[in-house]
Amino acid sequence: xxxxxxxxxxxxxxxxxxxxxxxxxxxxxxxxxxxxxxxxxxxxxxxxxxxxxxxxxxxxxxxxxxxxxxxxxxxxxxxxxxxxxxxxxxxxxxxxxxxxxxxxxxxxxxxxxxxxxxxxxxxxxxxxxxxxxxxxxxxxxxxxxxxxxxxxxxxxxxxxxxxxxxxxxxxxxxxxxxxxxxxxxxxxxxxxxxxxxxxxxxxxxxxxxxxxxxxxxxxxxxxxxxxxxxxxxxxxxxxxxxxxxxxxxxxxxxxxxxxxxxxxxxxxxxxxxxxxxxxxxxxx
Ligand code: AMP
Numbered sequence: 001x002x003x004x005x006x007x008x009x010x011x012x013x014x015x016x017x018x019x020x021x022x023x024x025x026x027x028x029x030x031x032x033x034x035x036x037x038x039x040x041x042x043x044x045x046x047x048x049x050x051x052x053x054x055x056x057x058x059x060x061x062x063x064x065x066x067x068x069x070x071x072x073x074x075x076x077x078x079x080x081x082x083x084x085x086x087x088x089x090x091x092x093x094x095x096x097x098x099x100x101x102x103x104x105x106x107x108x109x110x111x112x113x114x115x116x117x118x119x120x121x122x123x124x125x126x127x128x129x130x131x132x133x134x135x136x137x138x139x140x141x142x143x144x145x146x147x148x149x150x151x152x153x154x155x156x157x158x159x160x161x162x163x164x165x166x167x168x169x170x171x172x173x174x175x176x177x178x179x180x181x182x183x184x185x186x187x188x189x190x191x192x193x194x195x196x197x198x199x200x201x202x203x204x205x206x207x208x209x210x211x212x213x214x215x216x217x218x219x220x221x222x223x224x225x226x227x228x229x230x231x232x233x234x235x236x237x238x239x240x241x242x243x244x245x246x247x248x249x250x251x252x253x254x255x256x257x258x259x260x261x262x263x264x265x266x267x268x269x270x271x272x273x274x275x276x277x278x279x280x281x282x283x284x
Contacts, residue, residue, distance in 0.1 A: 001081060002088040007097070007137050010090050014139065021048040025140035027131060030054040031071035031185035032080050035175040039144040040084050042172050051138055052081050053090040055097065059105070060126030071185050090138070097133060105129045108162070111247050112155045115264055116275070119237045127152055128159050140167050148174040148182050150262055150277045154245050174276070180204060182276045189272045198232050199274060202265050205229060205239075206278040209263050213241070213280050218252035219263070234267040244279070258282050 004010035017023070024043030028036050032054075043050040054077055061067035074091070081089050105125045112124035135143065145153045150171075157169045174182050179196060180203035181187065187195060205225040212219045219241060226239050241250040244260040255261075261280040266273065 001078075001086055003078065003091065004088065005091050005093065007090070007092050010088070010092075011137055013088065014137070017049060022142070023047060023138065023140045024050045025053070025134070025138045025143045026050065027053045027055075027134050027143070027145075029056045029070065029185070030077050031073050032077045033175075033183045033185065035146055035148060035183040037080065037084060038175050039146060039172050040081070040086060042170065043142065043144050044085065046142060046170075049087045051088045051090060051140065052086045053092070053134055053138070055090075055092050055130065055134075057097075057126055057130040058094055059098070059129055060123050062120055062122065065120070066186075071188065090134075097130065106132050106159065108155050108159050111151070111158050111245070114242065114247050114249075115151050115238055115240065116266060117151075119266060124152070124155050128155060131156055132159065132163075135165060135167065142168050142170055144170050144172055146174060147171045147279070148184070148276065150264065150279070151247065154247060157245065176203065180207075182274075184274065186272050186274070190270060194233070194270050194272075198234075199269055201229060201232055202234075202267075202274065202276045203278075206263050206265060206276060209241075210278045210280050213261065213263075217255060217257065229265075229267065234269050237266040237268070237273075239263075239265045239267075 002013060024047030026039045026043050040050060040052060056070050058067055078089065106128040107125045108128050117124055145156060147153060153171045160167060160169050176182050179200035181200045190199060209219045209222060209225060212221055222239060226236055230236055242248060242262045243250055244262055250261060260282045262277055264277040266275045
């Protein structure tokens with residue numbers, strides 16, 4: 001497995017790959033778990049070459065967020081990548097990505113605005129900036145993103161479309177614990193009670209709301225869900241239904257069941273921020 005600590009060294013290697021190869025790319029922030037592994041496996045299946053990047057991107061963290069505390073488990077991550085047979089791992093440094101006097105940011109201005117866009121101002125500008133920089137360096141044919149971060153997926157998909165980038169953005173289903181809790185690098189910060197009993201309530205409610213929408217065309221229990229999650233210990237940031245792919249507000253009175261919906265949650269549990277979502281597939 002090739003491991004590159006500089007973008008230039010990586011580009012030199014990349015430029016020697018023969019053009020017909022299909023390159024799959026999985027960008028991550030490390031602290032890899034089976035959710036990341038499922039993206040990597042999908043890329044390995046669909047491409048000749050799979051490239052993984054691990055970079056904890058400072059520009060997508062707010063000043064009061066957990067950039068410094070974000071888990072870093074490089075040795076284990078490389079072990080996992082090696083065992084999966086990833087072809088190359090890119091581990092750029094902050095100074096390499098954002099040299100002194102760096103001053104260019106990419107901003108998607110519609111899909112990135114609601115939901116996490118409200119609670120994490122500037123977050124998606126950091127995401128689109130790093131992802132575009134990585135796309136330009138890696139030049140993948142297919143890039144793999146988890147639907148756990150559904151808003152991120154739709155923002156990247158929009159950026160790729162708006163900028164005519166020649167690659168496909170592939171969304172991979174969320175990998176969950178048996179309890180339904182979405183795997184996340186941050187779950188390790190939860191107490192055992194929060195992780196096993198409280199956090200799984202998110203997915204239980206999301207599924208119940210999806211059932212309601214499918215059967216009644218609306219989700220009258222959304223307030224009840226918010227109250228129940230609050231009583232269980234969550235400090236809720238949002239629990240909202242939005243239409244896809246642009247994340248516009250959902251109006252049950254005009255929904256024709258021909259448009260996919262996203263039911264999305266974000267909240268703090270014991271100071272750990274958890275997000276999750278389900279998609280309501282339209283009947284076409
Ligand atoms: P992160 O390292 O948290 O930035 O995540 C890197 C990629 O892995 C993103 O595309 C995430 O959406 C994806 N990912 C994280 N958790 C999961 C999960 N539980 N299931 C599937 N994909 C995930």
